[in-house]
Amino acid sequence: MRNRIVQALFTFKESDLFWSFRHSPVAIIALIVTVLLMACALFAQSVAPFNPYDLAGLDLMSAHLPPSWSDGGDSRYWLGTDDQGRDLFSTMLYGLRLSLKIGLISVVLSLLLGVCLGLISGFVGGRLDAFIMRVCDVMLSFPAILIALLIDGIARASLSQQMHDELAEPVLILAITLSGWVQYARTVRGQTLVEKQKDYVSAAKLIGAGTCRILFKHLMPNVMSSVLVLATVHVGTAVITEATLSFLGVGVPPTTPSLGTLIRVGNEFLFSGEWWITIFPGLALVALVLSVNLLGDWLRDALNPKLR
Template identity: 65%
Template sequence: MSAVSPPTGGSVSRFFAGDVWHSFRTSPVAIVAALIALVCVFCALFANWVAPHNPFDLATLELSDARLPPAWEPDGKAKYLLGTDDQGRDILSALMFGTRISLAVGLASVLLSVVIGVALGLLSGFVGGRVDAFIMRICDVMLSFPAILIALLIDGAGRAMFPNAHDTLAFAVLIVAIALSFWVQYARTVRGLTLVERNKEYVQAARVIGVHPWRIMLRHVLPNVMGPVMVLATIQVALAIITEATLSFLGVGVPPTSPSLGTLIRVGNDFLFSGEWWITIFPGAMLVLIALSVNLLGDWLRDALNPRLRSTS
């Protein structure tokens, strides 16, 4: 008798045959948002090759080309499609390099906040008792302050402690500041889901057969609470990028030698009322475009992973 051959389709084929992919294919908003996000990420990752100029190479800057309008304006030049800033840097190229920094800070801060929030929320919901009460009181205190204020306090304290820090350390302080202002949402979400999961039959059965509680948390409970965390993380990537832009606009974000979208907006804001609108409008539009596309993807993912919403659509 010949052995039964395993199914040829793998996880990739199951994904394309599943409900999530079907929901994506039938949602024009999700497709457009994904295309916009992919274009932004592609231009950010490959800015060294895609950008027409290197706006941070001082040897290529020409002060005579400073504050040129976009190419379609009467005084514009074809080689500067979106114009130049006060130092003669190409706005289009600066957007690509600035988007790379904003995306890197946003993704890193969200990843760190997910790790902190999920770990504390899982521990709080599964252990309960005084541990649960202590962690939730910390969450209550954190929620009483605006996220941007917490990020400002942490970033300011970090810069005061390391006044001559290298750019890498400055980036790390910024990422930690944003992450510590976002972890509470993950902790509270995971705690509520863990309180439901720990009373289910599979957890009780694992306890009966002597499985260690840490193994139950990590191998059984954690995978079942990650769905809402993925949705929340997708939406908070946009919020983290906006928070980073806000901090950079206030002058406490990324170092001036590595300007992000927020820094570009702050620089352009000085020339907004003198007629050079393109210096701040285009970075602002890019920030809105990234945040909007990520938020729309987060809304779609929330609906796609919710069977109740799928059944009513």
């Protein structure tokens, strides 16, 4: 096992993909920023000086404190505090972890659903292909935010307030997943229509390979390059969608740390001079989405030499 890992690392080091990465300063910086933000979010319990979920540690008398370097700031709170007296730096880290968690899970679910439906649609064809593509057309006619708002509205109408708050994260994941699988399905279907005409698919049919084996062992590896690019960009889109829903007040509860919730709360106090509550979470959100999108652009160019 160890020899295989070493061999895989050596092969990647000698590949065109790694050469392209080494010669792309933008991709290197974007990867460093992305890894740094993800590491801070993953190890928020160790990095954050305070726990925003600890209600016993909240001090309402410390609410709306400016950053530590400003007049009236407290050295304990580097970036100041929010309207509940929580350390803004700690709240941002936990909010970043929540946003990444919702974004990554929804992207994985969208990818699985979209790839499976795209493979089936392109390979089987006929009425099933027409039905799946019409569903995609209907989904594309509505903005992703509108679909998410519709699902959240149905959840609010059918669940009690307490249960909805407890299930806020799964509802957000479901909403983002149902609004994001269409791109994967259409992309995979188009490539499957091309790949299924090639000789290796005909050879697999001749030796008696089943449909599932052809789809997932032969076709899927040959259509995943574009899917990986879509997934990389979709992470940023999913994080933006979660932040937008939280900003609109239909995401996670206000007591749960989230970048979108912090921006919404800070927006209420922006004109009173308390700019830090919305500016710092906004910068963190921009840095994450921008770095992920830059990585997606580099990956698209690296996997498709025609775009270089």
